Amino acid sequence: MTKKLLGIDLGGTTIKFGILTLDGQVQEKWAIETNILEGGKHIVPDIVASLKHRLALYGLTKDDFVGIGMGSPGAVDREKKTVTGAFNLNWADTQEVGSVIEREVGIPFAIDNDANVAALGERWVGAGANNPDVVFVTLGTGVGGGVIADGNLIHGVAGAGGEIGHIIVEPEDGFECTCGNKGCLETVASATGVVRVARHLAEEYEGDSLIKAAIDNGEAVSSKDIFQAAAQGDKFADSVVEKVSYYLGLATANISNILNPDSVVIGGGVSAAGEFLRSRVENYFTKYAFPQVRRSTKVKIAELGNDAGIIGAASLASQFIK
Amino acid sequence: MTKKLLGIDLGGTTIKFGILTLDGQVQEKWAIETNILEGGKHIVPDIVASLKHRLALYGLTKDDFVGIGMGSPGAVDREKKTVTGAFNLNWADTQEVGSVIEREVGIPFAIDNDANVAALGERWVGAGANNPDVVFVTLGTGVGGGVIADGNLIHGVAGAGGEIGHIIVEPEDGFECTCGNKGCLETVASATGVVRVARHLAEEYEGDSLIKAAIDNGEAVSSKDIFQAAAQGDKFADSVVEKVSYYLGLATANISNILNPDSVVIGGGVSAAGEFLRSRVENYFTKYAFPQVRRSTKVKIAELGNDAGIIGAASLASQFIK
Numbered sequence A, B: 001m002t003k004k005l006l007g008i009d010l011g012g013t014t015i016k017f018g019i020l021t022l023d024g025q026v027q028e029k030w031a032i033e034t035n036i037l038e039g040g041k042h043i044v045p046d047i048v049a050s051l052k053h054r055l056a057l058y059g060l061t062k063d064d065f066v067g068i069g070m071g072s073p074g075a076v077d078r079e080k081k082t083v084t085g086a087f088n089l090n091w092a093d094t095q096e097v098g099s100v101i102e103r104e105v106g107i108p109f110a111i112d113n114d115a116n117v118a119a120l121g122e123r124w125v126g127a128g129a130n131n132p133d134v135v136f137v138t139l140g141t142g143v144g145g146g147v148i149a150d151g152n153l154i155h156g157v158a159g160a161g162g163e164i165g166h167i168i169v170e171p172e173d174g175f176e177c178t179c180g181n182k183g184c185l186e187t188v189a190s191a192t193g194v195v196r197v198a199r200h201l202a203e204e205y206e207g208d209s210l211i212k213a214a215i216d217n218g219e220a221v222s223s224k225d226i227f228q229a230a231a232q233g234d235k236f237a238d239s240v241v242e243k244v245s246y247y248l249g250l251a252t253a254n255i256s257n258i259l260n261p262d263s264v265v266i267g268g269g270v271s272a273a274g275e276f277l278r279s280r281v282e283n284y285f286t287k288y289a290f291p292q293v294r295r296s297t298k299v300k301i302a303e304l305g306n307d308a309g310i311i312g313a314a315s316l317a318s319q320f321i322k
Helices: A043-057 A098-105 A114-125 A191-202 A210-216 A223-231 A235-259 A269-273 A275-288 A291-296 A305-320 B043-057 B098-105 B114-125 B191-202 B210-216 B223-231 B235-259 B269-273 B275-288 B305-320
Strands: A004-010 A014-021 A026-033 A065-072 A075-077 A082-084 A109-113 A134-139 A143-149 A263-267 A298-301 B004-010 B014-020 B026-033 B065-072 B075-077 B082-084 B109-113 B134-139 B143-149 B263-267 B298-301
Touching: A004 A043, A004 A114, A004 A305, A014 A043, A014 A305, A026 A043, A026 A305, A043 A098, A065 A098, A065 A114, A065 A305, A075 A109, A098 A109, A109 A114, A109 A305, A114 A134, A114 A143, A114 A263, A114 A305, A134 A235, A134 A269, A143 A235, A143 B143, A191 A210, A191 A223, A191 A235, A191 A269, A210 A223, A210 A235, A223 A235, A223 A269, A223 A275, A235 A263, A235 A275, A235 A291, A235 B235, A263 A275, A269 A275, A275 A298, B004 B043, B004 B114, B004 B305, B014 B043, B014 B305, B026 B043, B026 B305, B043 B098, B065 B098, B065 B114, B065 B305, B075 B109, B098 B109, B109 B114, B109 B305, B114 B134, B114 B143, B114 B263, B114 B305, B134 B235, B134 B269, B143 B235, B191 B210, B191 B223, B191 B235, B191 B269, B210 B223, B210 B235, B223 B235, B223 B269, B223 B275, B235 B263, B235 B275, B263 B275, B269 B275, B275 B298
Parallel strands: A004 A065, A065 A109, A134 A263, A263 A298, B004 B065, B065 B109, B134 B263, B263 B298
Antiparallel strands: A004 A014, A014 A026, A075 A082, A134 A143, B004 B014, B014 B026, B075 B082, B134 B143
8 A cells, every 4th residue: 555644734723634645635634723721731642642543533554654744833953853932832941742753653753844844835736836946935924934945945054044034125214023123024024014014104195095094093904904905996005015015026036036946935824815916026026036037936826725734744754755 | 096076167267277185175276278269169178188288297097086077157057068158258159068078088077157166165165164054155246156055056947046146135226237137236246336336425425535536536446445445444435345245244144034054155356355344244144134043144254265166166076976
């Protein structure tokens, strides 16, 4: 029988699991709630219990699997298979993850950062089309990313490779970032960043706009509201999308001037705006990309949605194929 | 007997050759003039003749060598071992390089772009200290570079990886670049770029300065003159160095936010300014780098000078070690 891969996407709300074929097709998937109580001490046992339960349910044993891969928030030690400082899991201190799962389940285990793992997923069977050079940018609560260059996920000397959200796109007078710097891409292109750009531009906008009115009235406005209003012709909202697209176009062009990837894939919640966002980002990308890069690197929207995590995690386990 | 490597650095003025040990020590080196007459048709035969002559002189045969590596200007096809569009060699059309040298000399041959090859050299035995993640930026007539990530030289999908000179550092109102874009790093940090920044700042500077006076008088001023004057206390020249350092610090920080290399190594003629330049670039790098990157990635000055080309070229030949 052909062996399979197991992928686990550990998040602050749910833990997603997938059983995949060696070529990346999801055969089974399920999810459990993340129990972050008591310092997150239930998380690893819950994962082990869920794996054992499901394998029994599907009539599978450890011998049916090549390996388990997992994506985790926090600082991941790939060698020791531990996680430190994953605050949304209440894992402040270093947690033994891989050693426990390997011992309990008996399948080889690999782990990496969740943004890197999502990048691997999109690169493998998503918009990256298994190309050796793909950069993934995820626009969510924050802006994260992953760089795959010459077939390898790039971690860098201290594991901070792929910190695409912290590319500086506004070197002077930029907004303050949670990282302590100013002008990071994350401050203007995350879900909250888009709203921040809107608030800033609202101060000077003088035309009619439901979005501007809502902002001025102190109502809650989301990045989704702004993209929807822009698509419906709200000129103020349109100017916000244009500014965000400028920042994303500049950042993706500069990434590409350095790496000339086959594609820069944009994912995460904000990317739900789809072609409306992509085409505008591409306009600025085209303006700022070196000619040879402009002709060869593509700007794409991610294709895998929430499955990127389990698929990329499973791809980590491919390293155990003999 | 231990085998050796041959490195060739093909430039528009000279062709440099080196015989190296497998661990990158230069044992012999020599150079010949580049004869670019008649469409550069003498270049490859001249290389072959010089190799044969020197090998005989040193009492060496093809069996003493693992391979030959070469760095070339222009667009290099690494598979076919050809070069196209190397205009400073008068090589507009595609030139057979590797096939001829392999046939005539009988040693396996590898070729890559000259900036990439210099990056490999600095990474191997220069400032990069053989780390798997090193970015090289060369500030000369233009600004070039090479990216080594996870041990691999990154070419990208169309070979335009490492076009660090075309990172956009001035997205609005930047100077025009030879590539057709505006605001590229090359327009402000190459030897001519430094002078361009000086001319621009001179328009608004009102204090005393020999450099400003020379510019206003239409005298020829070089980037070297500007760095020397700045080091001697010329405040105008100092403001030019500061502005150039800002651009370099922003670019190196953004490269590092994406890749988190062990070091960004600055080479080329402008880097002769040494620590005076490095420390200022580092100031801006520190300002714009993500905290974890700031603590782990170093800004360094290149160490190999003109030998980077032959050393990096020789390292290309290491791939033939069995």
